[in-house]
Amino acid sequence: MKALTLLAAVALTACSGPAPDTSSDGNMTSAGSVERKATAPAPRDYAGRWIGVEGMVLDIAHAGAPGHYDLTMQWDLDNKGKFDGTATGDTILFDRNGIRETLRPTNGDATGLKYLSGKTDCLTVKPGEGYCRERLSR
Numbered sequence: 001m002k003a004l005t006l007l008a009a010v011a012l013t014a015c016s017g018p019a020p021d022t023s024s025d026g027n028m029t030s031a032g033s034v035e036r037k038a039t040a041p042a043p044r045d046y047a048g049r050w051i052g053v054e055g056m057v058l059d060i061a062h063a064g065a066p067g068h069y070d071l072t073m074q075w076d077l078d079n080k081g082k083f084d085g086t087a088t089g090d091t092i093l094f095d096r097n098g099i100r101e102t103l104r105p106t107n108g109d110a111t112g113l114k115y116l117s118g119k120t121d122c123l124t125v126k127p128g129e130g131y132c133r134e135r136l137s138r
Contacts, residue, residue, distance in 0.1 A: 044090060044105065050123055050131030053115045058103075058123065058131040060085070060092075071103075075129055092123075101125050108132055 046069065050058040059072040069085035071094055085092040085103070092103040108119030111130025116122060122132040 046087075046092060046103075046123070048133060050133055052111075052129070052131045053113050056129070056131065075125070106130065 046060045047062055048060060050060065052058065052075075055074055055077060057074050061070045061072075062068070063070045063084065067087035069087070069092055071083045071085045071092070072081075073083070074080040075096075081096065083094040083096055085094040090105055094101055094103070103123040103125055106122050106124040108116035108122050108130070111122055111124045111132070112127035113130055116130055116132050119132040122130050124130040
């Protein structure tokens with residue numbers, strides 16, 4: 001009888017843990033636990049004018065579908081063009097002269113351009129090619 005009482009006490013103790021989480025912000029797994037859905041940060045809006053050095057400029061406009069951009073850029077003194085950009089994560093991918101390029105959010109120091117040093121809201125293609133937004137003070 002003592003063994004039966006002990007077995008009953010163990011069984012009750014094992015079942016007296018916290019109640020399972022039944023919130024609806026995830027999917028129930030076969031083991032009964034809840035897999036949480038990660039909430040992605042809101043996509044960054046890159047539309048607008050970005051200024052580089054020595055005449056370099058990048059204009060980004062929304063292009064129809066979400067995550068698609070029209071890029072108009074002057075990337076050095078002799079080269080300018082228009083390109084289709086596609087958002088991938090926090091970057092914009094585009095093909096320029098047969099080469100896949102990526103615009104990445106950075107700061108001015110990461111552009112490698114002295115004139116942009118210290119700026120905080122920039123896009124960099126590669127060292128020596130970057131563009132920053134000017135924030136207007138109000």
